[in-house]
Amino acid sequence: MLSDEVVKKLAVMPVFQANCKALAGELRISQADAQQELLLELIEHRLTEWSEEKVVAAIETEEPALGWRVHYSRKDVARRKHHADRAENDLVEELGVANDHSRQSVVVEPDVEQGKVEQIDPDVLRALDMAPSMFSNHQTKDWVQSLLTNGKQDTMLAFHQSDRQFNNKLRNVATYCNSHRDRSISYQRQEQAQHQAKELAILDGWNQLMADPDTTDTDIQVWIALHRRYVEPLVNKSGIRYQGLVINAFCRAPNLDKYRLANLLAHQYEQLKEVENIEQC
Structure with missing residues (x-):
């Protein structure tokens, strides 16, 4: 449980205030009620695995991973308020559509013959x-x-x-x-650094989407389309069930898979930043 002091810091974050205002407009409730709903959702669900120290550090550095948690907490609250009676039926319909699409999709694996170079030392x-x-x-x-x-x-x-x-x-x-091993290692490190920089630039775009309370599923679909070559391999190795929908029709993907994608990209970003920080030490 977060202390009152940390909760107050969380409540004045720009990304929290923006999503709070958007939630009040969506549900036609007061700003105070929207703030309470959003704080409860964060504290009881999306920040339960974070320590207070991690939350404080994320607030101070405006960590994107915290921003997307606020963003999706707002979506969770709005969805429950609007669709409490229909949630189960909607999910069943979505899963039915996803199942149809998954049967039509074909995953093409690389045609690599095993053992082609096994005779080489x-x-x-x-x-x-x-x-x-x-x-x-x-x-x-x-x-x-x-x-x-x-x-x-x-x-x-x-x-x-x-x-x-x-x-x-x-x-x-x-x-x-x-x-020339030393020269090779230097080249490899340069290439790795360039690759990490490109990956971070892509994920920065995702973080900007998550920080914007007006981001829609259509916006996310456009982002996925622009970075398909990056997103698709990650999705293929993830626990996302309906991968074809997430990649090709994000708006029709089950909410659980949408959250899994957000978790996946946030985790990828955090890992890259950790590597970057270690290398700078």
Whole structure:
């Protein structure tokens, strides 16, 4: 349970005030009543797993994860007030639609033959993993990528190599990679930092949506469409049940799956920020 002092700090946050005003308008109640409803929803549901120290830190830094919890708490309160009698029926209808769509959807897995490079020594494979970031020669890059993706036989065929030529190339590439390990690690770190920066920029856009009390399911659908290549792999590995609806028809997805997506993206953001903070130390 949060102390009165922390609750007061929470109640004056800009994101809380904006969602409180929006809730009062949606339910046609006073600002004071809307504030009470929103605070109760946060305290009793969406902040139950947060310690008081974490809540205080989130308030002080205006943590986006806290912002989306406020946003969805407002949606929860409004939904219960408007649809108390129909909630179960609506959910059944949504699940029925989702089931129809899920039967029509097809998940395409990468067509990768298992064991294509299993005959190559593991130490050599680890060295090859570093190669694409180390070589400026495009032919060598393409050769390594072909080996890792297609295997030995296809690579020999594509690059017109005999078995002896292939083994000599493999040995030379692996030797070079191992002898330039420090350079490779530096490249990998640079690439990782660039990737993290791009990912954080995408998630910052999500956080802005969650901080806006006027954000609709349509707004979220547009955001998902713009960042589909980022969102889809995350959704595929998550506990979201009706993945096709979340990606393609967010407004018709079950509320539970909508919350799971919000939780997933908030968790992803928090992890990235933790890594960023550790690297800056």
